[in-house]
Amino acid sequence: MYKPRFLTRNIFSGVGNLNVFSQNISNEVHPLKIEKALIVSKLSRYESEKRIYSNCSEHELEKILRKRGTNYEKLVSFHELHRNFENNLTETLNRFGTEVEVVNRYNLTEEKVDDADIIIPIGGDGTYLLASSRVRNNKKPVIGFNSDPSRSEGCLCLPSWCSLDIKKSLEKLQRGQFKWLMRNRIRTTIENNEGDMLNPKCLHDIKGYSLPTFQTGEKNVLPVLALNEVFMGETLSARVSHLQLRLNGSQDKTDLKCSGICVCTGTGSTSWHLSINRLSTQCIAELLRLIDLDSSEEKDGLAKSLSDLYNRNLMFAPEDKRMGYTIRDLISSGVWPNPKGIKPRGFATGVEVQSHCFEAMLVVDGGVSFPFNDGAIAKLEIRPEDALRTVVFKE
Structure with missing residues (x-):
């Protein structure tokens, strides 16, 4: 029997000194001149409810929500808190001589993104993912603010102190007191039996909202890049996903039965990847x-x-050129997996998945899905030109 005190002492020491990953962040920084900023503002729950019940008066809406059990006062106060933050950020940028346009998911267009020097999502990680999905190169900075750091973490956004001191944050950007962080993203190419139909579907049921038309310039390349992860599996979670996996360009393929495959970036390693494997x-x-x-x-x-x-x-660096894959709930009995020996979790520079599912989807960043049924093949890779440019403030 081992000596627990000796083991514990070593483990405690290891946790204290652990450095999970070191960020290889570019030091080539110049003062950031912002002439045109596009603020992408989140759609508050209050605004969403108003759209759903667009034919109701304010009093009628309040009655409906209270009957449902919603705390109406909180709903309105959170909306006003976000709107005040939006106004504060806009006014501060104006004082810095920056031309500002504010949009939300309903009027966010590629033209407006192309016309801006910088994209500034405000809200939380969901809004950040929405805004970054419209940026398809590694040139335009995407720098997010958490409009309510007391209620959400907003891991993709700037630190909480930036939301409390917007002026100081913008001054740091103007003076070049930051480092570039290039967050790698996953490019996905699909070959399917349904022609070249790669029409995206929004998983969030938002009244009146439909995904815009994207252009990729390359045949069968999905029109959105994954900043967090790509998930492939049956739409009905109770149904087993039958998939075939090939890693790093190998000719060896493994037949799997599982609850789906999640492939993440270093950025996404702190999200669903961490939750699955924790x-x-x-x-x-x-x-x-x-x-x-x-x-x-x-x-x-x-x-x-x-x-x-x-x-x-379980976490790795946002600029890591590898992808982390997880086979969720891998069935390991009898002939499955075939052949034996695949690790349920690991790293790869290239991932290929073929679907043998009944009614499956390939989902990008938990918000946009594409059909992924029997015979469809998805090839996942990371390219430097697809990275997302953001910043880290110097200590």
Whole structure:
């Protein structure tokens, strides 16, 4: 039997000194001159409800929402908080001599994106993903503000202090007190049995909103790049996904039955990828109980340290040229997988997935989906020209 105190001491030390990844961020920075800024503002829940019940008066809308159990006062106050932040940011940019246009998902166009020097999403990560999906090169900066850092993390946005001090943030950008961070994105090419129909579908049921027409310039290349992840699997989650996986251009293919395949970037490694693969402290504690540690205090501390260590190592750098893949709920019994030996999680520079599903979708960043039924083949890769340009402030 091992000596738990020695093991625990080493684990605690390892967690304290752990550096999960080092960001290789470009230091070639010049002051950022912003003449035209496009603010992409989130659609608040209040605005969304007003669109759904567009024929109702304000009083009627309030009655409907209260009957549903919605806290109407909070709904309105969160909307006003976001709108005040939007006005504050616009006025501050104007004082810096910047021409500003404010749009939301309904009037965001490629022309407006092309015309701006910088894209500034305000809201949270959802709005950031929406705005960045309209930028298809690595030249135009996308720099986001979290309009309500007290209620959401907004991992893709600037740090919380930037939302509290917009003027200081813009001054840092003007002075060049930042580093460029190039977040790699996944390019997906689909070959299917349904011709060249790659019409995207919005997964969010928003009244009156339809996805704009995208142009890729390349046959069968999906019109959106994945900043977080690409997921492939049956639409009905209770149905098993039958997929064939090939990694890094190998001729070897593995037949799988699972709950789908998730392929992520370094940026997305902190999101769904982390949630799928995370080990809970409870799980580690159960394993340690099987080892029968003598001291419960030692056991609880070790379980927490081990889970933290494991989960932090699931994340990798946003500019990493590799993709992380996860085979979700891999069936490993009898003849599955075929052949045996594939790892349920790993890294790859190239991923190819062929669908043998009944009614499946390929979903980009949890918001846009494409049909991915029997016979369709998806090829995933990372190219430097597809990276998203954003910033990290110097300490």
